[in-house]
Amino acid sequence: MNDDISFASFGLVVLDEIRFPNRKPLTNVLGGSGAYATLGARLFLPSPQSRSIVWPINIGNDFPEPITKLLQSWNTQLVVKQALDQLSTRGLLEYQDTTFGPKKFKYTTPVLTMQEYQSTALLSSKVYHYLATPEEMKTRISNILALRTQIGIQERPLLIWEPAPLACKADTLQTCLEAAALVDVFSPNHIELAHLFQDSPIPPDKFDIERLALKILDSGVGPEGNGVVVIRAGENGCLVQSRGLARKWIPPFYETGMEEGQASNVVDPTGAGNAFLGAFSVGWIHTGGDIVEAASYGSVAASFALEQG
Template sequence: MSKADESSPWEGYSRSLVTLGKFIIDEFTFEDEDGRPTGRTMDPQIGGGGTYAVIGAHAWWRDDLLLFRLPANRLGMIVDKGDDFPTSIEQDLLHYGSDMWHFRVYPDCQTTRAINAYRGEHRSFEYKSSLPQLRPKDLKGTAFAKASALHFVCSAARALAITAQIKQEQGWNPVTIYEPIDYRCVPEELPELKRVLNSILILSPNAREALSLLSLPLTPTKALIEEAAAEFLSFGVGVDGNGWVVIRSGELGAYVKNRVQDGIWVDAFWTSDDEGKVVDVTGAGNGFLGGLAAGLALSNGDLYKAVFYASISASFIIEQGGLPRMSTDSTMWNGDNPYDRLEKLLKRHEDRKN
């Protein structure tokens, strides 16, 4: 996938990105490092890796008839509702665009909910209730069937089941964006991961997940991250090894490489030098991958350029707890224009090269 491709892999598809991530209502507890309640409270929030992914992609929609943009109706996510689903949360979702969501109702069931427990700087995550996981076959009969890009965050075993279902669908060859689930990124998972890699076009762990899977030292450095990317590629990412590895590395930026081209580093838009800008990194990796899918669609499949879009999407996610704020006309996010940030990041990258 490069800028020189004559035809876009997105032509002829109704949706540019659909996620199989599960919708979650997040609840929160806060304790200090000794386990004492801090007194801080937070209302239940919209959560789930898939939700952050489609919002990360949605940041690139502008209602502009003169310029091609990625509209909200090019995105999709199934939202499973129990009988406890809050009306306020449904309205918040609809604010981002009604065409993005396909609601399914589970009577006499609870919506998927999870506790995010903060103890000092450490966050743990545990489900309180859970509706079934989403599968490619769940997309049949919806506007989301046979999307051009499919995002999923899960174990390697489930990724293998997902890609097997995709192969059963005639005429569907989506860009697969696989985000390994954090708690399964351990050395024991590596053999299972190797089994699915040739069915994945884009593999994207974060830095610590990548290093843990490969039994490398867990303090990320650029050298170690580049070593990890090369090792994953040696296992055969993508059909005939033609896939990509994108390692999301927080303040270090993101490293992207395939088997035949040089890897590049793309900066994070915000760093620790930008005091007060980084509030909560929850969902940043998911939003990054949504931005990556949007960037692929908007750059005619240029994955290197798509990572710049991804970095900007993540920059909006980390500026607050929960989802970023969208203006009424969808052109501004958290009071800023994504395309202005993209221009600044591209210029920063060019200035360093020169």
Template sequence: MSTNSTDGIRSHGIDFCTFGMFIIDEIEFEEPEPSVNDIMGGAGSYAVVGARMVAGQEHSRSVGWIVNVGSDFPESIRETITSWNTHCLFRENMDRLTTRGWNGYGPNEKRDFKYLTPKIRLDHNSLSEGLLLSKSFHMVCSPARCCEIIQGVLERRRKLIENGNLLASRRPIFVWEPVPDLCRPEELSRFYEALKHVHVVSPNEYELAQFFGKDTWDSGNRDDRAIADNIVNSGIGPDGQGLLVIRAGKEGCYAFSRGRSLALPALQHANVVDPTGAGNTFLGALAQALVSAGPIHVINSELEQWPPWLQICTEWEGDGIIPSALICATVAASFSIEQVGMPQISSDNAAELWNGTGYTERLRVYTKQLKEIFDKSTHAI
């Protein structure tokens, strides 16, 4: 096992760790667009890039993850990962192939997926001690597996406490994406059970609807809003005050907690090339922003004198952490849809750029759009 950031834990600690997998994708588009191979993908990779944007250069090594490397692992992908300067543990096994997947696009952007090589799932036993002490964890899994991972993480941390490591005593934030294939009515009881253990649950509008035997979830539909209210009132998290975030693609996102709700639009005029991974990027950024200061000061500087923002901060426990984190997540997701695969990192006079644009620069663009949209309608916020 090797890492490209050996001093990350000592210098800052781990803010974010994902249990999502790393996958190398082959993507077959509709003709006449040619297919592409050796594309870096997987829910874990996209979640990491979201967390990495929020962490920025200064705290890049606070972003932790695991990449299983097989004998066919492309050197170009290793170079890309290294350029992010995260705390990445490369687990190398030259006796197997790297996990690969096939993605096929059909009419109306219908997307099919299958594994081309055996997958290696990550769980609590996969973590190094440093990753185990992460302040937040991101998961994409079934309700039952969600409970197993959380219980496993907490049990391992309890053993660290018994050995005198008090850093393990603070309960981390768990952010859960229900795996799409198991968003169905027969899993609903297990879904509600898993909610008791997580701090944030985030299906997209189709996944949420499928739990209830519906085709989609509509924020303007009274019955659908009742579904969201029933979920948060059932109690999310150990204290029952957790967060439901419904990701709605080009419509933005909808967040609900007991007695509170918030709707945020997507970034306007985004250049959509491939939406794959945008939801994972959103949640990686959200998790990172909930446990670290990140670029939240940029949001506050842009919105602190705006009366609607002051009202929102008052409604959401007075500090605006959750609304600010949702803005960070929305902006991060906008970078992932601009190309096939990962957004490209570069620098300009020491400034960090993603796809040629600074993350904080786009935050400012988004907050300006937010004000304009709010002034014209009540759709946002």
């Protein structure tokens, strides 16, 4: 058992095809919430500290060797489970216009889900990151905490939950609130937040984001209600709030340089929110739980995802 493990994400690794209007599509793009969250954490854990990241991934028989080598070059504790009789998880992401706003996503192969690994160092991680439905979260939290208890780890890790976008709708609001009560950080983006509450415009303005975040806090985040709501809000940055902290907006780190209504140095926003939460995790560790400072780490990491092609 390793007491120095900082971060583990149970998000997916996906091979994306990304389509933009009037541009050649990109294929075999490394994506998925697990990949970007791990990247965000890795940015603030240079080698050899990067070895404190445990990265469990599921891949299929068609996973490109160059991408495998790329992942290995990050110098994390990479735990690979390859399904030789299945294809890798692939997705199609289509942006509807040049503002990087409206988009559609669908999986084009069956999803290879990631399970907890009882035999690896990841059970001692200080932070776990998930992107999952509320029903999945209830099971996963129960499983990971039980596995830790079995090997004598009593300290509670920081549990960060991104709700699966398709699970963010009004008829799942109550289930999401129940799952949010089990985690320490609940982090939908502003569009997902608005979909949970039917009384909000899409996209919501900052006033609506603050109002809806407060509703979630009033319902209770974390086992004792001491958890944090982090709303990732695109060009508005992010809102951080807990019962012990008045709402705080963290501006986006990138410079706008507006051209034709969009940030000129934003190349592709894919994965920015995931990278934010990976870096937030490391910031939380480095600062002893200062969530505002941790969100600043996240804002910087998101800028790397935004400004890279």
